[in-house]
Amino acid sequence: MSLDRLDKSVHISELATVPDHCRIFALSDKEEAFSCLCGHNHDMVCSNCEQISELLSSLNSLIANSDLKEKEDCRDDYQYKLSQAQTNIFSWKTHILRTCHQEKAKTEIMNTMGPNDILIVLDWAMKFLPRRYREDQSNWFAKRGLSWHISVAFRRRNVIESLAFNHIFNGQIPQDSYATSAVILDIVNDLKEQDNNIDKIHLWSDNAGCYKSSDTIYALYCSKFVTSYDFCEAQSGKGACDRTAATLKSSIRRYINQGNDVLTATQMKEAIEKTSKKVHYVVKVVETDTSATQPHQKVPSISAMNNFEFVENGVKVWRHYKLGAGKLVPLNQEDVTVPKLRIIENPSEIVDFHPLIQSSSSVASSTTAAASSPSSSSSSSTHQSEDIFTCTNDGCTASFNSHQDFNNHLILDNCEIHSERVSKADVLKTKYVDKLAESQVNSKEITLTGNCGEMEGEHHLSRGWAIKTDRKNKRFSDNQKNFLIERFNKGLQTGHKEDPENVAVVMRSVKNADGTRRFSIEEFLIPQQITSFFSRHCRKNGALREQAISDIESSLLN
Template sequence: MAADTQCSFQSFHSTVNCSNLDTFYPVNSFPTSLSTILLTESGLLFTKFTESFIICQSHLNELQEQNRLRKKSKCCGIPLHLSSHNLKNKKRSGKLKADRYLTSQQVEEISKKYGSVLPVGTPICTSCRGKIFRDSLSNSDVNQSVEVVPSRIEDPLQQQTESSDGFFLRPRPDHSYEYYENAHDSNVSSQETQQSQNSQASEASVANIDRLGKLNEFLQACNTSPVKKIREPLSDSSERTQRRYTEKANECLSLLLETMCPGEAKKHAKEFGVGAPVAKEKQTRGRVDDAKLEHFLDFITSSHVIKDLPLGEKTLTLSSGELIQTPYVIRCLAPATIVKQYSRICEEENFNAIGESTMYKILSECSAAVRKSVEGVDYYVAEAGEAFRELENIVNQIPMNNDGKETIENLLKAKHYLKTDYKMHVRTSSTIADHCFVHALSQTGSVFFEDQCPHDHIHQCPQCYQLEHTLSTILTKTADVGWDNPEAYLFKVEKSVNAIKELKSHILRTKVQDSARADITGNLKEGEMFLVADWAMKFLPRKFREGQTDWFGKRGINWHITVCATKKDGNFILDTYVHILDAQTPQDSQLTAVLIADTVKDMVNRKNINKVHIWSDNAGCYKSTFTIYALYQELPNLIKSYNFCEAQDGKGPCDRKASHIKAAIKRHVNEGNDVLNASAMKRAIDLQQKGKYRVKVVTPVIDADAEKIHVKPIPNISTLSNFEFSSDGLKVWRAYKVGPGKLIPWKNNAVTCLQLNVVHTWSSDVIPDILPPDDESEAHDESTQPAFKRRKTSDHVFNCSNDDCDRSFNTMTSLDNHLLLGNCNVHVEKKVVDRCKVMYNNKLQTINAITIQSDDLEKENTTDVPEERGWALKVKKPKVLFTEAQKQYLSEKFNIGKVTGNKEDPAKVSRDMPYILKDGQKRFTREHFLTTSQVASYFSRLALKDRRNDIQDQNDFTAASADKKLFGLKKKVLSHV
């Protein structure tokens, strides 16, 4: 280049010093991508006037470095007047994180739409990209990272240019080019200066072509005073100058708007008022087609998703505030599985489904209970649930045409009835044999455990009749089908039918035994005490920082919990006693009896107690002859009654107290402490609960030389549920208030009780729990008539854990009071009568067999064969002797586990018995099939026998070794004599 050549970029970047000694390059000699970067960094685009620009080495290096640093930034670099950033919630000075960079094509598009030239490589965020390019006419994806750079525009009417990747692009008209052409036509002198590159002023005019003059021409046409250019930054000007320019800017905007939209200001002032904002109407967009919505609702309300009858009602709230009642159904699938299966069905049917987010929203709003797995449930409930599923599978295999579907529906209704309404139907006196517990729990022919009903059982419950009829129908149909192995199917059906009937008897006995606790607590007076005892699950020692070697093979700490309820001034007062055993001792009846007696004696010393009523579960350490006799011996004038709950229904206040104590110990460990023994456990409870519980650490003193006293056992004690103590003897009942009871006189009832060695006694500053009366907003209705559930308010957040009870409370103490007393408010499930027009509710209402059973408790329909007297009594199962074939088969299965290490599953062994062949014949008949519990019990006995043999063999080996050593020593001594 010539020495007098000047850099065209000096006027745009005056901070960079360039001299005639620098090397100069024509801009159009660079690659298109580099020349585009150089021009856009200076606010310019390719035009007729910029194609002859030259640049020095200094400006070339500066602009390249400037662009490199720009691309290095992680924040969005779009100016505020173009961006969509939320300035009220600033992040990184109002800018968001960028995820793309502007390409030359995008820079050109921004210039056409907004008149601003941004440098190529400017970082841009997702939000700004969506705002700026929302109305783009280009079909290319702006999110692509491939940069397409257009060729220089030689002619605004150029039709096509070929890109580097082979695609033909049709460029849009260059508005900047047109702008400069108009400026050239209107001002000849300006055109001459633009064509001359020897003047820096001419180069500045290319970028800024007297816009202030054009504005003043516009203002003059509007008969408004012109605007003068301010000579200093506006922020540094005086307040008066700032105010004047602000007013002038508003005036210019008003004139511009009036020119573009004439008469709109007057129209707005007439309709809304001068300067008044336009009220925005809230519009709700409904994008979901009704046909698609109905298709999805058909699926989620089908029998594939809902496989059980509804449990009560659920209230749905519409956006208008209207409340609608819908059946509270149970879905057997999780929401994610429902969405996945529905999407697959729509693909198979070529149906355009709604979006997944909409599906999840519908499932959330139209909520339902989801069936879940539960561990440690009632044995009767678990067996009956498996029985219903087994019967349903068998019915599906029987060719019954339409009768099969009806039978399955009847099974679901029967299952629902036993889970909900049956417990409410049970009465002390009823003309229905299935509901009268005096009739159901009277032992026929017994003068002690039988009561005569003052009425005849001439009526029949439609639900109970339907249950019996359905079970007998399935049994008959199964026997008529020509199965490959009919005995196996008959065994399954008979086993399932017996399990369902056992559940029905269990529910009735539970209701009766709960009434015993309710009667005691309801009539409790001052000076009397109601005591609930239970062994807690062994506590495993814990360290604040515990290694893997310490975590395995722990020995649990035994602890026993007793909750004592007394009454004072109409309020129940709870005292909780905790006995922690400092040694590994068996939880037998001897230890249990002395712990209960120790608790009662302490309560007598602290309070004026003259009567004690005890309640516990059916564990062997409680329901034993030794425990009964030991308690009467230790508390002769105090203990009045001992009542046992129904088997598998023993959850009570002790379990809840145990969970609270475990949580307190966990908090203590989290504070950096170790709980490794009984003393540390007591210290943790005392520190965390601040004297709320009376905790004592004891060790039982076992006298090995004491003579064992043989006490005559109470006959059939496992079948007895209620015991009453008196000076004449012990009166027992099989069921509460059924029969006069049997009196067992006190004879040869002396026992030897254990002594307790106290390691740490309980604290003296114990604060008992005072339970106020129920805090429900309305009085508790004790009527037996069904009532509608009250809608729970936000205040009543503690609900009864009993699924059949609808009571709720404000405080946890009130809930504890309710659970201790057992005064649950059980209502019959209500029938859905309100038909709503909401689509989801309509679908639920139209499901087959979805209507809940009627509330009528009795139906005048004479039954020819009523339930036998005493049908709900617990029957002691007779001892079954295994045959040699059964023993041989079970031993073979057991030995497989011993040899291979893969133990046989008792359930699988039981299922395989009907199909085992021997010499081409069935190895066992239906009478010799064994249940899972029988197989598991036999395996347990074999394992115990093996352990004993191992111990005996070890003892024999030890004795033989000792004999051999003694013989050798004797021989050695004799040799020296």
Template sequence: MIASLNQHLKFDIKGHLSTHSSCVSHCTTFSLSDPKCETFRSKCDHEHASGCEECEIVDKTLCEVAREFDECTIKECIPKDTMEEIDFEINQSKLNILSWKAHCVRTVHQDQAKKNVLEDLQPNQALVVMDWAMKFLPIKHRESQSDFFGKKGISWHLSSVITRAAYPAIDQENHLAVNTFVHILQLGNQGWFSVAHIITDLLNQMPSFAPNVSEIILKSDNAGCYHCSSLVSYLQHLNQLSRIKILEYNFSEPQSGKDICDAKTAHCKMHILRFSGEGHDVLTPDDMVIALNSNGGVKGVVTSVVSIDQSQEMRMKTKIPNISLMNNISFHPDGVTFRKAYGIGRGYFLPSSHFKDNEQILGFEVHTQFHRTDSYIPGSVKHEQDKTEADEEINKEEEIDGTKSGLFACPEQGCMKVYRKQCLLECHICVGNHLYCNTENTLDKVKHLWAEKCIAVEKNFKVLVKGTLGVAENIPEGWALKTAKAQKRFSAKVKEFLYSMYLDFERTGRRPNFDKISANLKYLRNDNGLKHFNREEWLSSSQIKSLLIL
């Protein structure tokens, strides 16, 4: 059952989800509506009259594990402290699995925002996908071992501007133009202040590359430098000053929604490595610009070197309640609307008078301007519709020999898309128009064929199916929404223990093993043989890491 649960969450669940599903487990409108607040709630225009046994396997597996633990016959032989540890691990695993399931629901629903924006994109509009690339480590053409250690990474930020193709070199039918702006930081950190300056510079440079654009839609992940009150307050003020207006800001779930930035980052890194392999060193931001512009440059990519003086960062006065739970923001001339999930509820409206930050931000210096040559050609991706020519060719081929050998399949888990050419696959990944299917996949077919040949496997398979039937479920409305975690202060005893560990790491130079430290909190005993920390004081490895790194 646990293997089937993992298979379902990893591959199958995304193909079951829809905004208008008659199954309560599949309906994202029901799953992401807040029953406690009407502004974040939408009523389904359909009845939830059907069920899905495959989706029920999550709750049934968790119930089965809890039941087996409660009915365990050897519990009396196990020490009470050990039973407490086992019960704690089971409860934590249950919470993690349910969080994983909710994450899958939010991922599919939030990706719909990007799909709808691209489908309705007007000639005067642009979708801007932003992301911080992993810090670039300086490289030398010939590098000694001593040069390899102690490197300091260079921060660089990518902004991919997607517009309707309006260039003679691009076929305008079903094609989107992509201009990627790379800001390389000579000075500054990856905070909201840097992002605010980058967005301001982007709006100033956009008329040179996309003169028709007068409205933009922003999209990024949930990193703290993007998803914060300070940046949203500044953008509302920027809308009143800039010619190009920001209409929306949509946040995606982790590991989703910014495929095109990841692809452009990979292209830029390979271009720099190629330049280094030709006998050059890439040690500074200026070297990175030279490398990215070498050999004709990277198609559709322009670079700039900037410095951001963090001492000029101001303290923003505006406070937005529960900003971390708001995933979709719409900007209006008279205020801002916040929603917890895309298109669900009328949203929470804050008037412009609520935003009290009207000062200009300072501390931005440009060392190397974006340079557009006469031969500059933006990148392009094909915006595929529900049915592409490539898919039709593949279907015809499948009818002949029933195979997909030699074709390029989408690496997204659960996506059915398969292409004949690698360039078509790259376009599909950049656009992110994934097609999830809840039909029987290849692994299921293999299982059924093996079950027919092997009687033992057939019996086990039937027992699994019978064990997951007939269990009623009661799914609450809004179960997939993010919840604000209660803030709980660490006890003085825990702080003292972690501080002693920190001093030991500083003295010896050893790297901390956060998983081991988390286990020590559970297993450490005093001189009387009793546990030194109670259950409420146990911490996860991520909690310990956040404390020790600070």
């Protein structure tokens, strides 16, 4: 598996005999409910993956055995940088594999969706900063953003249709599980009122705490409307919401440039509805109803679960999509009022789904051409070059004649990935086969070998190697604490706060009075750890200062 996203979907599969590429082998948990048996041996080695492991191993040996002479003190620093790079590379590798597997959930729902099924993609947009048509510098500072949530619903009626929901909150609200649950249930109720024949509603979002929460899952279970809830891996899967947010922001900017102000949720709703042209949106101005009780039941280990299926007596969970039989978490149906919104302004008109239709002139990705002969591949690339718009996702070879077809393709995220990079060895093999094919002497069929071979690799992966592990918390030593407090106090005295990035670099080279290194390689800290320590120490100092002031005031009064 190459560490480039371009090749991830090309190499990773459920039938791969390379342990680096097999999704089932990489994501099967030790617990039987979250594991599957592959049914094939993993006796092949990928040359690309093996080269990366061999390179890192060679660098490690080079640092350990080299004579650094006057830079001997830097050996620990070099080893630490290499270990951090090795950890980051492995994390990226596992992230690519988990992303590829988890996207299968959304793809299967889209492909098997019936006429009465709905898929809803959810995401909180970045807060919108109020803007005036003409504002002076004093209006530019101290702005309070408006919270708004975007959801895009999909259904299949001969063709894929979509409908976007935009909930704009009036005033400042916490984007917590209560508000999120209320938004989801409001969308579900609207869809049910619009079409009473809806059978299944599937949800898809990122794994932010407001979505992947016991309160949210239990509220959806109590509603009895939602069929399943799947969570995507970080930094993927929310393209429909992100593109909708970009379109809405562009509409709002156009409205402001026409001489209008957008300072409130009502004005923001008006801007969207007046400037939307071909596609219309369900836009509401809402508030959270604090009178409703917050339903609560604990879902154990919810942070480790990514797929939820709501059943009669609870919720069935999987760590990774459909790997294993899953585990049933029993939930009790309590007499509670589920979270709900108070609608301040409803949409100005009734908005229905609109079809995502590709014109007949649009050209699909050259799937068969990539797997066929070189001549057909070259002809398809010539045909593809005539199109104007090409998919921007890494590895997707689809191209289109119109921007609307291109935009619809991006909304559906239905990319077919093919490796566009060809190694020199493959080029030489292809030319060699072409030469032999021209010869009349050799009439036998000739096939090309890939980058995988049956060989003995030095680096073996264990079952479940790509499962996300929790970071173990380790207490700081007194030496580490004293050093960080020294740097923190120095920032207070000089008025220049210490940058955690610079502190991490200084920590790897600081020495004691006798010339020895103050910290060993095991005591080095990353910038995130230093940032967290500074934040905790600042809050602690603030609490101590408040207590001291309170004690002085009490003594003066007495």
